[in-house]
Amino acid sequence: MTVSRLQILLDRNVAWAEAKTKSDPTFFIRMAGPQSPKYLWLGCSDSRVTANDVLGLDPGAVFVHRNIA
Structure with missing residues (x-):
């Protein structure tokens, strides 16, 4: 199995x-x-790296909007 x-x-x-x-x-x-992030990240839908990793921030520190082009 x-x-x-x-x-x-x-x-x-x-x-x-x-x-x-x-x-x-x-x-x-x-x-x-509740969420109260200080930053908004506008990014693409690339799944290989997260905004938190790129910015060096903890979960909840950045609000992420992902766009599919």
């Missing part, structure tokens, strides 16, 4: 959430609060 691609993604999500909670116990509590 093979594991479906969807199941692999779900398993990775669970592992990520567990690791994130272990390294930063209040991460999901903070992310559940």
Whole structure:
């Protein structure tokens, strides 16, 4: 029996959430609060890099609008 691609993604999500909670116990509590980013990033739909990575900002620090050309 093979594991479906969807199941692999779900398993990775669970592992990520567990690791994130272990390294930063209040991460999901903070992310559940209201957004008030100081920056707006207008970018393309390229999935290879996120605006937060390019700008060196934490999640929630930049509001992202992606356009498909």
